[in-house]
Amino acid sequence: MQLQTSPLVISESPFFSDLFSSPLWLIHLLLSTMSSRDKGSSSSPAMDNETYVKNRIQELVRLIKVARVYRQDNVPSLIQQGLYLGSFAAASNKNALKSCNVTHILTVASSLRPVHPGDFVYKVVPVVDKEDTNLEAYFDECIHFIDEAKKQGGSVLVHCFVGKSRSVTVVVAYLMKKHGMTLTQALQHVQSIRPVANPNAGFIRQLQDLEKSLQGKQESLAHCQV
Template structure:
């Protein structure tokens, strides 16, 4: 295997002593040897990667982005939406504070223009990390309420990636690495160096099962690509929102909206008439402004989450997306937290309320406002805001529910979420000091009389 091209030696001034010159030359030579050994070690451990093309140069470039004490355990090339886009999932490890191995997944992008490398994703591997095969040549990695999908370019590459990830996750579980601890604090170095363009970042954050997409959302390649009809329906949704925002809905008919939609899309949409009518009803139900529940919390719908002007006017900087089917519309503008669940009886929403509380509290602490939304702002997001109110203000379920419903009258969590709120009330009550429990009990008793 040919070693990487040697780096140019520094020019040495004649005024420098021979001993210093020798020391500098030796030091630089050793640095070059270390770089070559790191690259060769990675290539040996990445035998599943084809050494044709630019892989060796890519690996050498990747190392220039790492801290000196960090190492690449694995680099896997991934499928990409754009044919000219080159991206890698890179597992980087180091010895942490307790002299145990800590690992992070970096998403690295290479420019087709100049071959430069940038970081587009930073995903620490915590003790709660789970890996699932998607049945379509890829896998998802979920940790700390984040889910990212990776599709290696070959079966062998996927197998090697899974082996490396499982090993790193086993170490994380063994030593109980958890967010907020003193483990993986070095990851902040890479978070501060995320510099890929927004399109690349969007691809790293692409979510499966999304039905409502932002305009530039990447689609999953090969078998996961949507059908022609699904693409048309997606375009209809986007264009319909824009048209209905601009029209006086008191003085326009459904037919007029559909005619303008056909003109904008330059095609006949007769076979989509029923879909368009249903979508108009959904949009109408979402078009109300988000409801201000507290000074720092808004409760709203998909429409509110997709209205950039309204969000900025309201001072929103954080968005809590409590849906599986709706995209993050402005990932480069707002800070997002996703709870990827459906509005179903079987959904365990209670399991996420500790994390949603922390996210909303972070917004409050920073002096910002947070929009909590689902599809309609009725069930999932409403239950989540009620749970937040119970914990933040020490209210019982009855008071928190009444408070939220008074401000947003359509509030109606599904029966399962209401039972979970009752269970959550018991959990919170169990965490209260005895004196506080007595006060809450007596207050509830007085209200019932």
């Protein structure tokens, strides 16, 4: 008995719909990345067919996720006047950035590079989204960058890849340090505007350390004024 197979209908799949509705330059970039990884990996007996297929599937899933973010989350989220938060797609959307009066872009990611270097002032913080990443070490310079953008009458977009963990951590730290918010207040404010916001556990601990440090300074100041 001969098995009947039906062809894959790409247009009816939401995954492939997301992928192929993205700009051609994005698809080309991602496919090039996949291809370069293949060239850089040496074939060995340990790399059997099953492992190879699994790796390719993982790459394809990542590509689809990237395309979906680009399609569905490409506009900056206004956190407060002069301060926006978003994904790499928002940082790529030049028209939206200009309409928001964004003049500065703070990229909190090691794998992303400025997309429009001639149009905006960039700062890149090369960190990965892992619990053991010391993002706290960059808080002061990130806050200074945001303040400078505002002082110049512009606005700043803080972004990472998805706009969920690294960039959120920096924005929360800014609200805590510059506006006297508690960690809970700052995070809830950001999440009310951008529900996807969810720093990893390591970043939360660093924000808790910042909160303790700020509380200690306030107590010391109050003690000196007595």
